[in-house]
Amino acid sequence: xxxxxxxxxxxxxxxxIEFYINQAMADLPISKGQFEYFIVIHQHKGLxxxxxxxxxxxxxxxxxxxxxxLLEEGLVYRKVNERDHRNYGLxxxxxxxxxxxxxxxxxxxxxxxxxxxxxxxxxDMLLEFMNRMSDNSQLLADSAAELQxxxxxxxxxx
Numbered sequence: 001x002x003x004x005x006x007x008x009x010x011x012x013x014x015x016x017i018e019f020y021i022n023q024a025m026a027d028l029p030i031s032k033g034q035f036e037y038f039i040v041i042h043q044h045k046g047l048x049x050x051x052x053x054x055x056x057x058x059x060x061x062x063x064x065x066x067x068x069x070l071l072e073e074g075l076v077y078r079k080v081n082e083r084d085h086r087n088y089g090l091x092x093x094x095x096x097x098x099x100x101x102x103x104x105x106x107x108x109x110x111x112x113x114x115x116x117x118x119x120x121x122x123x124d125m126l127l128e129f130m131n132r133m134s135d136n137s138q139l140l141a142d143s144a145a146e147l148q149x150x151x152x153x154x155x156x157x158x
Contacts, residue, residue: 006133013114017110017114018032020106020109020110021035021106021110024106025106028099028102029073029075030069030070030073030075031069033066034066034069034070035103036056037052037056037063037066037067037070038070038075038076038092038096038099038103039103039107040052040055040056041070041076041090041091041092042092042100042103045089045091045092046079046081046089046090046091047089047090048081048087048088048089048090049063049064049067049088049090052067052090067090070096073095074093074095074096075092075093075095075096075099076090076091076092076093076096077090077091077093078090078091079091
């Protein structure tokens, strides 16, 4: 297969977007990583920490760490789930609401800039291709454990 250096292109796009986000968020009390959790909480009002970990594809420790800052800053709050009192739902607080508008503005600017000169059919195709690439890349993640079992006979300590 021809090497199209797609990974380098994707990393470049991500780097540019992250740079923009970091600059836009420079004066905010949360980091880019916490921003991602904040947005998922906004999009899935009332989800619990386990659901958040699943949606973010991270471990419980990462969720706990990010939530600690969001809770300390008063941008997110927990509320007991009425159906299951052992669970707590996560919600954006009143203090966090202005950030929702700000984040929508930043997200819109990113989308408009990165995707602005694409026609609708091209965007549809791009999404289809990205979904297929995502599914294909999951095969790599799923097979990573197998790599550990069959790793090269090279000692890391050598």
